[in-house]
Amino acid sequence: MVSFAGYEMPVHYSNGILSEHNHTRAAASIFDVSHMGQVVLRGDNPSAALESLVPGDIASLEPGRMRYTQFTNDVGGIIDDLRVTNAGDYLFLVVNAARKDADVVHLKNALPDDTEIEVLEDNALIALQGPSAAPVLSKYVPDAGNMPFMSSLQFTIEGIPVVVTRSGYTGEDGYEIATPSANAVRLTELILAEDGVQLAGLGARDSLRLEAGLCLYGHDIDEMTTPVEAALSWSISKRRRAGGGFPGAEIIRRQITDGVDRKRVGILPHSRAPAREGTDIIGANGNSIGTVTSGGFGPSFGGPVAMGYVRSAYAEKDTQVNLMVRGKPRPGRIAGIKFIPNRYYRG
Amino acid sequence: MGNLKYSKEHEWVRLEGDIATVGISQFAQEQLGDVVFVELPDVGKVVEQDGDAAVVESVKAASEVYAPVSGEVVEVNSELEDDPELVNRAPTGDGWFLKIRISDPSQLDDMMDEASYSDFVAGQS
Numbered sequence: 001m002v003s004f005a006g007y008e009m010p011v012h013y014s015n016g017i018l019s020e021h022n023h024t025r026a027a028a029s030i031f032d033v034s035h036m037g038q039v040v041l042r043g044d045n046p047s048a049a050l051e052s053l054v055p056g057d058i059a060s061l062e063p064g065r066m067r068y069t070q071f072t073n074d075v076g077g078i079i080d081d082l083r084v085t086n087a088g089d090y091l092f093l094v095v096n097a098a099r100k101d102a103d104v105v106h107l108k109n110a111l112p113d114d115t116e117i118e119v120l121e122d123n124a125l126i127a128l129q130g131p132s133a134a135p136v137l138s139k140y141v142p143d144a145g146n147m148p149f150m151s152s153l154q155f156t157i158e159g160i161p162v163v164v165t166r167s168g169y170t171g172e173d174g175y176e177i178a179t180p181s182a183n184a185v186r187l188t189e190l191i192l193a194e195d196g197v198q199l200a201g202l203g204a205r206d207s208l209r210l211e212a213g214l215c216l217y218g219h220d221i222d223e224m225t226t227p228v229e230a231a232l233s234w235s236i237s238k239r240r241r242a243g244g245g246f247p248g249a250e251i252i253r254r255q256i257t258d259g260v261d262r263k264r265v266g267i268l269p270h271s272r273a274p275a276r277e278g279t280d281i282i283g284a285n286g287n288s289i290g291t292v293t294s295g296g297f298g299p300s301f302g303g304p305v306a307m308g309y310v311r312s313a314y315a316e317k318d319t320q321v322n323l324m325v326r327g328k329p330r331p332g333r334i335a336g337i338k339f340i341p342n343r344y345y346r347g
Numbered sequence: 348m349g350n351l352k353y354s355k356e357h358e359w360v361r362l363e364g365d366i367a368t369v370g371i372s373q374f375a376q377e378q379l380g381d382v383v384f385v386e387l388p389d390v391g392k393v394v395e396q397d398g399d400a401a402v403v404e405s406v407k408a409a410s411e412v413y414a415p416v417s418g419e420v421v422e423v424n425s426e427l428e429d430d431p432e433l434v435n436r437a438p439t440g441d442g443w444f445l446k447i448r449i450s451d452p453s454q455l456d457d458m459m460d461e462a463s464y465s466d467f468v469a470g471q472s
Binding site for chain 1: 380381383384386402404405406407408409428431
């Protein structure tokens with residue numbers, strides 16, 4: 001167990017990280033991610049209110065659809081990254097555990113008084129991830145299997161009310177299931193009893209998201225990193241790029257047009273030595289060109305993988321670099337941000 | 348696996364003549380979890396008791412392996428380069444790390460035998 005954002009969290013269960021990781025890609029795992037913040041925004045026009053704080057296109061989000069975006073600050077840095085669901089008459093936000101208090105203060109300070117902000121303190125969040133997730137959930141709710149990626153549905157599982165989104169943090173197909181905490185244990189035990197479902201901890205969650213090229217807040221993105229530098233420009237629509245109206249919009253727009261000095265990239269070490277967070281990245285000229293922000297062993301990839309920031313001149317794929325691991329230069333190269341293909345449900 | 352002596356840092360030593368084979372204990376490998384990389388010293392390196400000797404990386408993190416005895420590294424287990432999981436499968440056998448030509452045999456006197464190490468580990472968990 002480790003302390004994580006004020007929660008006691010298991011790094012792994014009895015099977016260990018490697019086995020939990022592999023099981024998730026082969027079948028399905030349950031992750032207790034109840035530490036994440038769940039926030040409801042209500043008001044006359046919560047989408048317009050939220051768009052004043054994020055570069056994502058919230059206004060065009062259809063009911064029952066979900067989108068990834070970031071809270072930005074005045075210099076375009078990322079205060080937090082989040083997912084926003086249009087739940088019909090309100091917006092449902094899932095934010096990072098370590099940032100939820102700061103996010104709520106930020107929302108209260110910035111949003112108009114007629115936008116009601118409710119933190120769902122007593123809601124649990126259970127992620128069911130992996131190729132068996134859809135067959136398992138479909139046994140309870142046939143519609144679950146047809147849900148598009150990044151969509152949301154409300155239903156009941158054996159009488160337990162749940163809000164389910166088809167999303168996750170592993171690169172696999174899967175769901176995140178929100179339910180009042182009082183139901184969480186029963187729901188988890190129910191799903192865990194299904195064939196092919198096991199528990200997985202924080203360690204596997206980290207190696208799965210790293211292989212999938214997904215950012216971890218506070219490591220790969222922070223208040224000094226813009227969405228453009230973080231290779232998240234895909235999450236900013238044409239309308240939002242042109243219209244702005246969010247903190248740091250001018251800086252972000254200029255970065256999209258003119259480019260950035262540094263970029264988030266995938267990094268592939270050539271030896272078996274993992275290049276972990278903080279590893280200095282050295283270019284062909286012998287100078288430091290960047291730093292690893294997340295790195296470790298990729299069990300599905302079958303070797304060490306990393307992501308980090310390098311100066312844009314060195315961000316081209318296959319650029320040869322050296323990774324300084326415990327004072328020794330270890331060769332590697334710049335790679336795509338994803339080390340395994342996403343297997344999200346595409347219908 | 349008789350004749351093993353253990354350190355408080357969970358390394359073991361097996362002495363044959365003046366050559367000490369060094370590895371990490373069953374308890375240590377369980378704590379580390381799946382080992383994915385082992386960084387071994389160069390042969391010829393002189394190590395000091397309790398000084399850095401190797402690094403073992405699990406999926407979780409990198410951990411130092413300390414030299415339980417002082418001396419010169421005369422051999423390292425190159426099998427670990429391609430098969431680091433040997434450390435998990437056979438920590439006190441094929442998963443050994445290095446061999447040291449010891450300079451001070453009395454350093455082994457303060458190390459624990461199997462029984463005292465078992466008690467020591469029981470006290471840690």
